[in-house]
Amino acid sequence: MAFPISKRRKISEPDGGRSIYRACPETFFNGAEMKAKALLFDLDGTLLNTLEDLADSFNYSLQQSGFPTHETESYKQFVGEGALKAIERALPEGEKNPEIIQKVLSVFNHHYFQNCFKKTKPYEGILPLLEKLKSEKIRLGIITNKSQHFAEQTVLYYFKNNFDLLIGEQKSFPKKPDPKSVFYALDYFQVSKDEVYFIGDSKTDMQTAQNAGIKSIGVLWGFRTKKELIDNQANVLIEQPEKILKYIL
The missing domain is CATH 1.10.150.240 (Putative phosphatase; domain 2)
Structure with a gap:
């Protein structure tokens, strides 16, 4: 698993130093979406019920x-x-x-x-989903506002080597919804904005996707409400993890 800070990999500033915030198109899921090459997940409320x-x-x-x-x-x-x-x-x-x-x-x-391991567990369907995504050679990352230390601790415990990249709260990256961590992931995975999706359960996640100019998938099994996800322009909503496959393969 690659933890970007320990890699100390030099990343160029997005957009040549221009503003990294931008508007999200009204819709991405119009029947002509591109197959995903990478997925970025939130952690708490999306992958793990913590x-x-x-x-x-x-x-x-x-x-x-x-x-x-x-x-x-x-x-x-x-x-x-x-x-x-x-x-x-x-x-x-x-x-x-x-x-x-x-x-x-x-x-x-x-x-x-x-x-932190007493009651926490992956949501039902998450582990089979990750196995399927890895078999499809899709790169997987996590971007969370959980501290980097606790994020590494929980991800390694529950998911071992399923993820290629993990960015938690740390000095090197501002917290979501700032998109700097997403731009790092795009560079790290060498994918375009059309080839990556952000998956999460909250307005912070949907706003992160909007600010980065990428597609968002809102999950309905997490901590926040369907209304919050709709109000914050989730491109699509899903009720079970396996439904993600419909939109990204």
Whole structure:
């Protein structure tokens, strides 16, 4: 598995240094789409159901820091933009200062490191899908706002060598929906925008695809709602992982 930061591969600036944000065409799926050569996946809520382990660790960190906890379902709206943002959303009003957030984050990181495999599992149908995609020689990458350390830990544990590229939250890349990580992946895989799809469960993922000018597939088994995906211009919605094959082969 290639983790791009450890590779230290020199990547040219996208579009010769011009603005990397651009509008997404109204539709890509018009009957003339090109076969995919690469797929980029979100992680939490798309490949892995991490909700309970995340909620347990966030609640533990809040409780240990003297703050009220939340129902597990609440974390579907809290997570998706990195742990710092999740903690900020979970803290009571008036307690969202940087010092408190860092204190809670420190407890969270320690607890999640020891407990991130207890309840997490791949969504039904994901493992057979990955096997099929690999047999079709499609390059597979993950772009997530989960920290690089935890992303590597969970991906290696659950998926071993299924993925060719993993970009998590780190200093070298801004978080989604900034498209810099997508442009890196395009260069890394040596594919065009017409040959790659971004697959995710949230508005952040759909916005990432739009900002990069690539096609998006919204999944309905994840943390966020169908309405959120539609409102953020998902090019297509699917209810089961195997349905991805209809659009990319």
